Amino acid sequence: MIDTTLPQEKAILVGINYPGQDEHEAEDYIDELSFLAETAGAKPVKRFIQKLEMPDPRTFVGSGKITEIAQYVRENSIDIAIFDDELSSSQLRNIEKILGCRILDRTNLILDIFAGRARTSYARTQVELAQYQYLLPRLTGLWTHLERQRGGIGLRGPGETEIETDRRIIRDKIALLKAQLKKIDIQMATQRKNRGKMVRVALVGYTNVGKSTIMNLLSKSDIFAENKLFATLDTTVRKVVIGNLPFLLSDTVGFIRKLPHDLVESFKSTLDEVRESDLLVHIVDISHPGFEEQMEIVNETLRELGSADKPSIIIFNKIDTFFFTVKDEDDLTPVRKENYSLADLKNTWMANNKYYPTVFISAKTKENVEELRRILYDEVKKIHITRYPYNDFLFEAPSSTLKGS
Numbered sequence: 325m326i327d328t329t330l331p332q333e334k335a336i337l338v339g340i341n342y343p344g345q346d347e348h349e350a351e352d353y354i355d356e357l358s359f360l361a362e363t364a365g366a367k368p369v370k371r372f373i374q375k376l377e378m379p380d381p382r383t384f385v386g387s388g389k390i391t392e393i394a395q396y397v398r399e400n401s402i403d404i405a406i407f408d409d410e411l412s413s414s415q416l417r418n419i420e421k422i423l424g425c426r427i428l429d430r431t432n433l434i435l436d437i438f439a440g441r442a443r444t445s446y447a448r449t450q451v452e453l454a455q456y457q458y459l460l461p462r463l464t465g466l467w468t469h470l471e472r473q474r475g476g477i478g479l480r481g482p483g484e485t486e487i488e489t490d491r492r493i494i495r496d497k498i499a500l501l502k503a504q505l506k507k508i509d510i511q512m513a514t515q516r517k518n519r520g521k522m523v524r525v526a527l528v529g530y531t532n533v534g535k536s537t538i539m540n541l542l543s544k545s546d547i548f549a550e551n552k553l554f555a556t557l558d559t560t561v562r563k564v565v566i567g568n569l570p571f572l573l574s575d576t577v578g579f580i581r582k583l584p585h586d587l588v589e590s591f592k593s594t595l596d597e598v599r600e601s602d603l604l605v606h607i608v609d610i611s612h613p614g615f616e617e618q619m620e621i622v623n624e625t626l627r628e629l630g631s632a633d634k635p636s637i638i639i640f641n642k643i644d645t646f647f648f649t650v651k652d653e654d655d656l657t658p659v660r661k662e663n664y665s666l667a668d669l670k671n672t673w674m675a676n677n678k679y680y681p682t683v684f685i686s687a688k689t690k691e692n693v694e695e696l697r698r699i700l701y702d703e704v705k706k707i708h709i710t711r712y713p714y715n716d717f718l719f720e721a722p723s724s725t726l727k728g729s
Contacts, residue, residue, distance in 0.1 A: 332365060332366060332367040333365070333366050333367065333403035333404055334366070334367055334369050334400070334401065334402050334403050334404070335361050335366040335367060335368050335369065335402070335403065335404040335405070335406050336368070336369065336370045336371065336372065336393065336396065336397065336402050336404075336405050336406070337354050337357050337358055337361065337368050337370070337371040337372070337406050337408065338371075338372045338373075338384065338385060338393065338405060338406065338407045338408065339353055339354045339357065339371070339372075339373050339374075339407070339408035339409075340373070340374055340375075340376050340379060340384075340385065340408070340409070341373050341374065341375045341376070342376070342377070342378075343377055347373075349614075350373050351373070352613065352614050353408060353581070354371050354373060354408060356580075356581065357406060357408045357430065357433075358371070359532075360406075360430070360433050360434065360437065361406055361433065363437050364433060364436050364437050364440070365440075366403075366404055366406070368406075369400065369402070370396060370400070370402075372385070372389065372392070372393055372396075374386060374389045379409060379415075381412075381414075381415070382414070382415065382418050383415065383418050383419055383422065384407055384409070384411060384415055384419065390419070390422055390423075391422075393405065393423060394422050394423050394424070397423050397424065397425050398424070402423075402425050403425060403426060404425060404426045404427075404428055405419070405423050405425055405426070405427050405428070406428045406429075406430075406433055407419075407427070407428070407429045407430065408430050409429060409430055409582070410429050410430060410431045410582075410584075411427070411429040413461060413462040413463075416429070416462060430582055431458060431582075431584040431586075432458065434580070434583070434584055434587065435451065435454055435455050435458060435584065435587070438451045438454070438587065439451045439452075439455065446505075446508055449501055449504055449505060449508070450505065450587075451587075452501060453498060453501040453502065453505065453586075454584065454586040454587045456494050456497055456498050456501070457498060457586040458584070458586055459494060460491065460494050460495070460498070463490055463491060463494070509596075512596070513596070521711075521712055522563070522570055522571050522572050523571040523572070523602045523603065523704045523707045523708050523711070524571070524572045524574065524597075524600065524601045524602050524603070525564075525571055525572065525573050525574070525601060525602065525603045525604075525605060525700070525704065526573075526574045526576055526597050526598045526601035526603070526604055526605070527539060527573070527574065527575050527576060527605050527607060528576055528579070528598055528604050528605070528606055528607070528622060528626065529578060529579070529606055529607035529608060529609075529618075529622055530578055530579055530580065530608070530609065530618040530619075530621065530622055531577075531578025531579065531580045532578065532609070533578070533607045533608060533609040533612075533618075533641060533642075534607055534609065534641045534642060534687045534688075535575055535576070535578065535607050536575055537687040537688065538605075538607060538639065538641065538687045539560065539562070539573065539575040541687055541690070541693060542564050542566075542573060542697075542700075543562035543563075543564045543573055560574065560575045561573070561574045561597070562574075566697050566700060566701045566704070567701055569701055569704055569705055569708065571704045571708075574597045574601065576595070576597055576598055577595075579621060579622050579625045580621070581617075581618075581621055583625065588625075588628070595629055598626070598629055598631050599629055599630065599631055601631075601634065602634070602635070602707050602711075603634065603635050603636065603637070603703055603704060603707060604626070604631065604634050604635070604636040604637070605636070605637045605639060605700070606619070606622060606636055606637070606638045606639070606680075607639045607641050608638060608639065608640050608641065609641055609642050610640040610641065610642055610643060610674075610684070611642040611643075611645040635680075635703060635706075635707065636679075636680045637680060637681050637682070637683070637699055637700065637703055638674075638677065638680050638681070638682045638683075639682075639683055639685060639696060640674060640682065640683070640684045640685070641685055641686065641687055642686060642687075642688070643684050643685065643686045643691060643692070644686035644688055644689045644691065681699045681702075681703065683695050683696045683699055
């Protein structure tokens with residue numbers, strides 16, 4: 325929750341257009357960085373994108389571009405410069421010296437959002453561990469900044485001593501947090517084993533695609549959901565019954581492009597809900613212009629977790645915000661992506677996936693939700709019959725019983 329009594333900090337966004345990227349794709353990436361900044365409470369006022377083969381090792385962007393940015397920062401009283409990649413300690417130090425404002429990279433920004441979103445002590449511990457792991461290799465740059473503020477002369481020796489002291493403190497803190505998380509991981513693993521003989525279904529997807537809304541819809545619960553990135557950090561598990569078939573449904577943290585490695589490691593137990601699930605429900609925001617890339621990012625993260633081969637259902641959500649039009653039969657204009665009808669979508673590669681069942685819905689307006697329930701019932705039933713063949717409550721439920729959960 326943003327404190328409205330405080331003025332929003334003005335931010336500029338800086339990114340690189342790499343070889344192989346078109347300008348539209350580069351803008352999409354900065355759009356996402358802008359959304360991250362807004363989620364953190366900043367107000368993006370300007371974006372700078374430079375075409376480069378690779379980041380400048382000293383200032384991320386070239387010398388001419390960093391000078392242009394510095395001039396804008398001075399003339400417009402900018403509070404924060406946010407870079408769409410992870411910066412090294414030397415880059416942070418050099419850029420801060422030139423721009424004279426606070427510098428954040430993408431990783432630090434995501435960590436800040438996670439810190440603000442963490443609700444339980446477990447999530448806070450996970451985020452704190454990731455923050456310390458991010459901070460440790462950057463201490464030298466931070467201390468150089470402090471020495472410059474204090475004058476620098478005569479402080480080099482003590483400064484180095486204090487850096488080493490801080491490193492030891494942070495290493496000890498990291499070890500303590502890891503020990504705490506290990507104990508909690510064991511407890512949570514025990515809880516997962518004690519959930520009884522029910523199929524476990526995990527909702528996965530890019531951040532802000534509607535996972536929590538669909539969780540609320542299927543489980544009739546009231547999980548926090550809003551149009552912000554990483555609205556859900558703590559995994560929530562609910563018992564759901566469709567027809568006569570009960571199963572466990574878990575909502576998990578959303579994935580994102582360049583998700584910091586330290587966060588993936590810290591949220592190991594949260595992601596174990598994905599690893600140990602029987603069925604994945606991959607939710608996609610079909611209204612997003614880059615949804616295909618978002619799907620690939622989620623699939624790549626699932627491969628890293630060793631979960632890419634699990635049985636899955638793909639939900640294409642937010643069809644209410646997709647621009648559907650009904651074409652006149654005499655209209656010879658080629659059908660483009662932005663004016664597909666729902667019938668057109670059902671004839672695309674998305675609907676004709678031979679590996680996974682797919683469904684197009686709007687969780688907001690509840691359109692096609694009953695089709696989702698039927699598919700979910702069928703897929704959970706397949707797993708349940710295979711695993712628990714002697715359970716006598718399973719039978720072919722009439723379609724009318726699928727309307728409630």
